[in-house]
Amino acid sequence: MAEVSLTTEVLQYVTNGVAKGSTYALMAVGYTLVYGVLQLINFAHAEVYMLGSYFAWYQAKWAGYLPDSKGARAETVPLYMVALFVAGAMAACALAGMLIERLAYRPLRNAGRLAPLITAIGVSLLLQYGGQVVFGTEPKLFPTFAETVVYDAGGVKIPNTNIYIVVTSLVLMLGLTFFVNKTRPGAAMRACSHDMRTARLMGVNVNATISLTFAIGSALAAVAGVLVAMDQPAITPLMGVRIGLKAFVAAVVGGIGSIPGAALGGLLLGVSESVVSGLWKPVYSEAVAFVFLIVVLLVKPSGILGKSVREKV
Amino acid sequence: MTKLLETKLLTIRFGGLCAVDCCDLCIDQGDLYGLIGPNGAGKTTVFNMLTGVYLPSDGTVHFDGKLVNGRNPVKVARLGMSRTFQNIRLFDELSVLENAMTGAHQHSRINLLDSLLRTKRHYREEDRQRDKAYRLLEFMGLEDRAGLPAKALPYGHRRRLEIARALATDPKLLCLDEPAAGMNTGEKAELAALIRRIRDELKVTVLLIEHDMKLVMGICEKIQVLEYGKTIAKGTPVEIQSDPRVIEAYLGGG
């Protein structure tokens, strides 16, 4: 291998980090939306992400795109089929997210903050263990969705999967921002997150809006699930635990309740993890998220782009 | 008469808004001092600055000869200033007695080990706090409710418990933030009598924020009127009642 300059090396880590950070951001949005409306840390979000990749995997299996028993890979999946699988996973996860809210969180809407938090943990455990029973504990190989092509930009290697990840995330985030800021259901979401009781008095259908919030967050998690599975082609029922925690941290770092904050937090985390892992020690990259978290919380508890709230005395 | 509390040019700005502008207060030992003004005049904000909840943007607060502003609420309380809240803030899950006992916590001389090892000092301290709290509950007419959880009290009693708790800190100055809000005429009369007794029998100086003009005029000897953060009048009840600017503020503004 040729001598690589430090700048190129760092740039390489940064570009890898942007791809990783995009998936964090997609996940972080789900946490941020739900927290904004219900002040609930939706622990089950990480498992919805896991479900997303399994839903896509099963579709690929039924369509006959899985590797055969000898481990040889089947032909690459054409792009329109990929889109179909992603759409299917999004729909299924949206439904799952709504169902979780309806069954586990809504009965506790007026029971304080702790009980829903524990049910969220319960749902998360249920899906982890249930996933192990239904899908099996052994990792499943994900089909190759596209021929891997690595572009070379002045020594920095950029695989096409990374480009797909970044572009898809960017489009979805922009779409979501537009939806929340410019449409009526989006306005209802903002109203609910500002003050649910007043929103209800003003004629906003609060239950429907909360369902919608869960649906959107879960659909985005599904996309993240498929994108990550594509990139590192093995999926397990516990795949959500780690990334879920980090995506949540990203949401807090960026400023919980803020969509641009989630994007910023996700990117920041992804890039710094990748750089630390490359230049230092992979073990330490695991700690980066949390160091970030504590520094940000101590300096500006509401997060980089979050608004601080003052208690009325 | 000695000065107990003196503020000079006390000012606080929230963003562009000047909530309290150059407020000068001067309260002597043994005063029953009324701070009145229309809604949003900045009365509670003055309290918050006095008790260390808000940091003033400008000006000074001297209490009992010491510079107070910039100290946190805990230190201010230790100096002998205690308060109640407009939106009652009790410790709902503690009993009525325990609420009042909490006020006496700051004067306890024992350390954690005394309590964990249950030394004699621990039991003595518990007795001291219980006696003190019980006497104050009696004073406020709440002794029958001592064992109830605070959240089970009716509204008027909650206000009284807050006063009892504040008195348990052994204050030199008691700041009452609209203690009569939401009470009927009979309850207000009882409360007025109680406030006077707090000053006369317990020898605690009282600073009172109140909406109810009748109550303030009835018990306070000195009154200061705030409007939009500025002092517009100062004086005895008679002087205040005939001050054209006060009449303007209360009637003119609608």
Added chain:
Amino acid sequence: MPRTLALLLAGVVACYGLNWFLSEFIEVVYVDYVNLIGLAIILAVGLNVVNGLTGQFSIGHAGFMAVGAFVGAMASILFTYGEIAAGPLAFAGLGSFLFCLLLSGLAAGALGVLVGAPALRLRGDYLAIATLGFGEITRILLTAQDSLGGPTGLKRIPKMPLLPGTETWDGGTSVFWIYLFVFLVVGLAVRLQRSTFGRAMIAIRENELAAETMGVPSARLKVVAFVFGAFFAGIAGALYAHYQHSVRPDDFTSVRSIEVIVMLVLGGLGSVTGAIAGAVVVTLLPQLLRPLEEAMGIDGLSMVVYALLLIVMMVFRPQGIFGQRELSLKLLRGLIPGRRGGKTP
């Protein structure tokens, strides 16, 4: 004071008796459950002082446990063998064991000061998230320490010391040591709760601003609460290490912290008896469901049912088993139909 000494003595005798009884009459598998429950109680009752009493939501308890486990284990290994090396397990000496436990508690307590400090700035969920971060950082830093075995951790941690008369017991003395600290933590937690400091902590939980304006030093008491919880978590960690004879950093992930929270909320946050009940239920439930799993022949079913039960319990009793009350005779009497309230005219 004399009463305290008498109580302590009675506790020691009771724990010795319990240990003897279990080692004589109960199968080792079940003794294992008893020990796991004991460790869970130490963790839960300690954390209850932070979360339940003072109302500072902390989900980094596993971090304190990890520090205690590694400090205690390392010290114990060095005291007993003089170096890290392979070989058969030995018993720790009584003195060195107690010293190691104390060291674990102090190390974790020191970390508690460090974690409690941000609690002075942060509130509610933000504090919770910060403590979660602290817990994870602790674990990751331990993973990165090659001198502490890196990700594989420490092995060959000595057995808990024998006591006079226990030389022939099969089950060892783990029950004695673990329940001695269960006894200590419960006793101290109850005494703390029923003192001026406990009331002040509850005042902070109920209304921090009002507490401060009454002169309650909230900053100091919050740190005290964190140190109390951390100290006993550290000891629980050291006991766990000596009990398992090996520790890995991954024994102390955020999953374990969350498990302790679940115990507290399930039992009823703020109640010592609730914390104990929660610790028992959360530790035992998956084990009790094992037979069901075997009968149905589905691997992992017990955990699925456990998770389901957790959700169902929270949905139907969000205040926890005991709410904030303590289990007492009065409460039991109130539960008997026809005698509600228990008041006689």
